[in-house]
Amino acid sequence: MSSQHGSFFWQQVDHTLANLMLAEVSEEFLQLAHEDLQQIHYQNIGNGNGLTVPSQRLEMHRLRTDELAARYYAVYCEVWRSQQKALTPEFLRAICPNSLQMLRSARINGVSSEFSMEQMRTHSLNGEWLKSAMAEFKRSMDRLYAKWERQAEVDAKGLEYMLAAAPNNPDVDVAATQVVYARIQLRIVEARLISIKARIASCERALSATQLRPPDAYRIKSLEQHLEGLSTDKEQFESKRDDWQLRLNNALRSPGDREEHAASRAIVAARNPEKKRARPKPPCFAVAVKLLKQNRDLELVQFCREMDSKAAQYPSVLKYKPPTNWKVPTFFKQYQKRSNTVSRFLSEVRKHIRASTQG
Numbered sequence: 001m002s003s004q005h006g007s008f009f010w011q012q013v014d015h016t017l018a019n020l021m022l023a024e025v026s027e028e029f030l031q032l033a034h035e036d037l038q039q040i041h042y043q044n045i046g047n048g049n050g051l052t053v054p055s056q057r058l059e060m061h062r063l064r065t066d067e068l069a070a071r072y073y074a075v076y077c078e079v080w081r082s083q084q085k086a087l088t089p090e091f092l093r094a095i096c097p098n099s100l101q102m103l104r105s106a107r108i109n110g111v112s113s114e115f116s117m118e119q120m121r122t123h124s125l126n127g128e129w130l131k132s133a134m135a136e137f138k139r140s141m142d143r144l145y146a147k148w149e150r151q152a153e154v155d156a157k158g159l160e161y162m163l164a165a166a167p168n169n170p171d172v173d174v175a176a177t178q179v180v181y182a183r184i185q186l187r188i189v190e191a192r193l194i195s196i197k198a199r200i201a202s203c204e205r206a207l208s209a210t211q212l213r214p215p216d217a218y219r220i221k222s223l224e225q226h227l228e229g230l231s232t233d234k235e236q237f238e239s240k241r242d243d244w245q246l247r248l249n250n251a252l253r254s255p256g257d258r259e260e261h262a263a264s265r266a267i268v269a270a271r272n273p274e275k276k277r278a279r280p281k282p283p284c285f286a287v288a289v290k291l292l293k294q295n296r297d298l299e300l301v302q303f304c305r306e307m308d309s310k311a312a313q314y315p316s317v318l319k320y321k322p323p324t325n326w327k328v329p330t331f332f333k334q335y336q337k338r339s340n341t342v343s344r345f346l347s348e349v350r351k352h353i354r355a356s357t358q359g
Contacts, residue, residue, distance in 0.1 A: 008090040010098045018079045025071045029064060036060045039199070039226070043206035046213060054115070054125060056202060058133060062140050063198055065107045067191040069100050069148050074184045086173040087180055089156035089163075096149050104145045108138050151187065155180050175251065182248035189241045196234050203227045232343045236300065239350045243296060246354050283319040288349045300342055304331035 040056045047053075076095050080087065112134050119125055159176050166172040207223045210216060284307065291306060292298055298306075308330045311320035321330075326341065328334045335342050 008088055008094065010094050012085075013076065014079055014083055017082065018076060021075045021079065022072065025068070025075060029068050029071075033061075033064060036064070036199075040202070043202060043223070045219075047209065050124065051129065054130075054133065058111070058137050059198065060195070061107070061111050062137070062144070063191075063195040065103070065141065066144055067188070067195060068107075069103060069144065070184065070188045070191050072099055072103055073148070073152070074188060077180065077184060081177065087159060087176055089160045092152050092156040092159065092180070096145070096152050100145065100148050104141050108141050111137060155183060178251040179248065182244055182251050186241065186244040186248055189237050189244055193234065193237045193241060196230055196237060200227065200230045200234065203230060229339065232300065232339045235340075235343050235347060239347045240297065243350055243354055246357060250357065282323040284321060284323065285349065285352075287319050288346065289352060292346070292349055292353060298346075300335060300339060300346065301332075303346060304335045304342060307331045
């Protein structure tokens with residue numbers, strides 16, 4: 001591929017492939033929205049404020065839409081690269097008006113229709129409040145769209161500077177792709193983190209309110225378990241965010257900067273030869289490193305199942321079994337027993353990968 005690009009038209013995008021990939025993303029977010037709705041209703045059992053649930057639903061719709069937009073943007077970049085096309089400023093700028101604008105309109109119409117139909121059935125909301133809430137939701141979608149346009153312009157401007165600095169250099173396409181891809185993944189992770197933090201805050205409020213009411217041990221335990229799961233997700237995505245930030249920083253460095261950075265680390269290592277000996281890693285650590293290098297976005301459950309599948313296939317091989325100090329036969333058993341332990345293990349793996357990347 002060359003850094004010299006011809007004219008771009010939105011019709012050049014393979015929309016058949018894009019629609020297939022977007023359908024999978026939409027199904028995932030429909031499931032997330034269903035889970036959000038169930039959890040919001042459950043957390044607000046006994047809440048006498050009738051506006052709490054609809055307010056939280058609208059806020060979660062806003063947060064999920066921001067996530068969804070980041071995924072849409074990523075899908076179109078992936079489709080374009082699948083067509084063996086180099087990313088261009090014109091292409092990046094075209095995503096917002098041709099895709100994210102439609103997403104914005106669809107979300108405004110979909111959420112408004114959802115609440116209007118519910119109001120027709122139940123008459124549970126104040127009409128003036130609903131009208132005001134829908135108007136504010138539309139404004140929030142307008143603000144999000146303006147943010148998406150700014151982010152696309154940041155990518156496009158950055159790409160323009162890279163192309164101008166290295167004209168007629170095929171390697172610039174590779175470097176530009178790495179920078180844009182790292183930025184996209186960072187935005188996806190940050191959007192998910194914001195959603196998780198909002199859900200943690202909502203769950204903490206529900207737990208505090210439940211503890212003030214007559215004792216309900218089952219409900220308190222259920223909320224505590226959900227809160228622990230959200231905290232685990234938060235740790236995972238914070239680790240992913242740090243990982244993608246590091247990859248973005250590395251991608252933005254010039255070759256000379258990378259060599260200078262490596263030399264500086266070598267000097268520091270030479271000056272400090274006496275380092276505290278690290279605790280020996282379990283045999284499964286190296287396998288986990290390999291798995292996460294192949295798939296940086298590997299989730300806890302998926303990791304556990306992959307390791308346990310290998311352990312079942314090779315029962316005499318220790319490297320597929322969990323650390324002996326966990327005292328469990330499988331990774332998934334530890335996940336069920338205490339998922340934070342598996343999360344911390346994967347965090348250590350990600351730190352090791354980041355350290356080796358920096359080196």
